Amino acid sequence: MPKTLKLQPKAALLRRFCRLEGRIPSYTEMLTLFGYRSKNAVHGLLGRLQQAGYIRKHKGKLALTARLSGAVKLLGAVPAGFPSPAEEELVDTINLEEFLVRRPEATYLLTVSGDSMVEAGIYPGDIILVEKGTTPKPHDIVVAQVDDEWTIKYFEQDAQGVRLAPANAKYKAIRPKRSLTIGGVVRAVIRKY
Amino acid sequence: MPSAPFMLESFPRAILHLDGDAFFASVEQAVHPELKGRPVVTGKERGIIACASLEAKALGIRRGVPLFAARRRHPELVVLPSDYETYSLYSRRMFAIMRRYTPSVEEYSIDEGFADLSGLRRVFHASYQAIARRMQADIQKELDITAAVGLSLSKSLAKLASKFRKPAGLTAVRGRHIHLFLQHIPLEKVWGFGHNTVHLLTRYGLKTAYDFAERPAIWAQRLLGKIGGELWRELRGEAVYPICPEEKSAPASISKCKTFTAPSANREFIAAMLIRNLESAFIKLRRHRLRARAIAVILRERDFSETGLEAALSRATAATHEAVPLAKALFARVFQDGKEYRATTIILGKLEPDELAQPDLFEDRLRIDKLAQVSQAVDAVNERFGKHTLSLGSCLFLERHRQTERDERPVRKAALLPGETRRRRLAIPRLFIKV
Structure with a gap:
């Protein structure tokens, strides 16, 4: 049976070396790095890594791609030639954290334990992203302290003042009697499967 | 007291000092809101109070007090392990x-920082005080913790001002009010005056920072040297010390100290604690890409008295194995049979950047390179499987240590989210509210 080559661990080794040393290893160094005895094997592996988009050849020299270095590549950094449309499109991508978090300094994680928002799709065990210091608008989901009790509800306002409505038929809406503190506005729900 | 102002301007420079109030305890109260209004202290794992919340301070509980003493007097105290x-x-x-x-x-x-606001009034269409207040309000709103702010013309003055109204205060000292402000500041509050300096100055009949600042510059310079002259100018509103926005450069020394719950006289166990500290110190050393040339070993006895020894390595190194024999030799000289110890400390000194390695003509290069590789390999394994998974054999004696409440870990580390590991967690604070 031919031995299958797993690229990911090799790429991880390469990434680690580049991060520690700040440069790309020489072929000789790659022998020890990847545990090969022949530079031909290194060459073969580099070909596969290039195919998979981990590295690229630039003017005959090896260069890392964003996939390996993890850095966002900017158009201005392309040394020569026109950037391909595909690369240009990548500049406008955001990562998942930027997608979920609007204000990084004010966002917190909170694990939900109650079931008061199940009909809004927030289940016990879910992780919610809570943004502090924002004034809630009607229909926002908020984490609030109502008369010393913490809860998660829809924030609603009407003629009688603030009403906190659950998304679960089992519970009734509540109105703060003595005090209301808004702990934050819920911006996203994360559930891993 | 009749006195003349040092200057007539208000803010030729605007330096701000911001100081988080009871920072560790306030952060705990922010992530555990049910603890708000209750006396909270952190430092459970050390047995000594690391930080006391404002409520605990009101009970007279201070930093550095042994936990058992504080608890005996105030059983209602909430004691938490530090969650750095x-x-x-x-x-x-x-x-x-x-x-x-x-x-x-x-x-x-x-928990504290300086900022240079000079020239920003036009940008924000606001006075310096208003900018400072906005900054303070943002922190309060978004982080749910309070900070005291001082605003003045130099770092020394700003730091004095932030201490002036705590907690959550804002104190602005204009150039033409410095002389009035300093009359309220006793000498020992001044940043840079230790108790020896204060003693010396009191002998000359000085009581407040004002008394010092109104003396002639040459007098301060002669009595306290260069630093004295600099502080004198700082206190009179001249920004001598610049704001350094760069990250703190490499540390000058690395120290690791671990206290064990019940004081112990067990030689192997204490040595194991020391070697574990040595390992941790070297991990940090390698992370900063440094090498150490000197090692100090300090043992703290039951009665808190300390004995220690320092020695130089024959060459600067970043490999744990190269330092172990020396650390063990120092330990053997310091340790006394029959005595009970409560803490061990390792200090790595004379640090230098790793790149500057110049090989010695007579050293055993092969062995040195091998040891460096061993350290790298150990780091690689531990990065993958958790700190100290692979460690020196001497550390096996640590198992003899019985578990106590001090080993309790902060909630963040005890209740991991799916996908988090002991070593790697999400870089977002978690709130612990039951909703």
Whole structure:
């Protein structure tokens, strides 16, 4: 049976070396790095890594791609030639954290334990992203302290003042009697499967 | 007291000092809101209070007090293990908020920083006090912790001003009010005056910082040297010390200290604690890409008295194995049979950048390179499987240590989110509210 080559661990080794040393290893160094005895094997592996988009050849020299270095590549950094449309499109991508978090300094994680928002799709065990210091608008989901009790509800306002409505038929809406503190506005729900 | 102002301007420079109030305890109260209004202290794992919340301070509980003493007097005290990860995340956010207003921010320590606001009035269409108040309000709103702010013309004055109204206060000292402000400041509050200096100055009949600042410059310079002259100018409103926005450069020394719950006289166990500290110190050393040339070993006895020894390595190194024999030899000289010890400390000194390695003609290069590789391999394994998974054999004696409440870990580390590991967690603070 031919031995299958797993690229990911090799790429991880390469990434680690580049991060520690700040440069790309020489072929000789790659022998020890990847545990090969022949530079031909290194060459073969580099070909596969290039195919998979981990590295690229630039003017005959090896260069890392964003996939390996993890850095966002900017158009201005392309040394020569026109950037391909595909690369240009990548500049406008955001990562998942930027997608979920609007204000990084004010966002917190909170694990939900109650079931008061199940009909809004927030289940016990879910992780919610809570943004502090924002004034809630009607229909926002908020984490609030109502008369010393913490809860998660829809924030609603009407003629009688603030009403906190659950998304679960089992519970009734509540109105703060003595005090209301808004702990934050819920911006996203994360559930891993 | 009749006195003349040192200057007539208000803010030729605007230096701000921001100091998080009871930072560790306030962060705990922010992530555990049910603890608000209750006396909270951190430092459970050390047995000594690391930080007391404002409520605990009101009970007369101070930093550095042994926990058992504080608990005996105040059984209602909430004692938490330190969660430095969350504190650091909050600290980073606090400085990020400060940087919204000016790029010139110096991270002085985890909970305090300086910012240079000079010239920003036009940008924000607001007075310096208003900018400072906005910064303070942002921190309060977004981090749910309070900070005291001082605003003045130099770092020394700003630091004195922030201490003036705590907690959550804002004190602005204009150039023409410095002389009035300093009359309220006793000498020992001044940044840079230790108790020896204060003693010396009291002998000359000085009581307040004002008394010092109104003396002639040459007098301060002669009595206290260069630093004295600098402080004199700082206190009179001249910004002598610049704001350094760069990250703190490499440390000058690395120290690791671990206290064990019940004092122990067990030689192997204490040696194991020391070697574990040595390993941790070297991990940090390698992370900073440094090498150490000197090692100090300190043992703290039951009665808190300390004995220690320092020695130089024959060459600067970043490999744990190269330092172990020396550390063990120092330990053998310091340790006395029959005595009970409560803590061990390792200090790595005379640090230098790793790149500057110049091989010695007579050294055993092969062995040195091998040891460096061993350290790298150990780091690689531990990065993957958790700190100290692969460690020196001497550390096996640590197992003899019985578990106590001090080993309790902060909630953040005890209740991991799916996908988090003991070593790697999300860089977002978690709130612990039951909803």
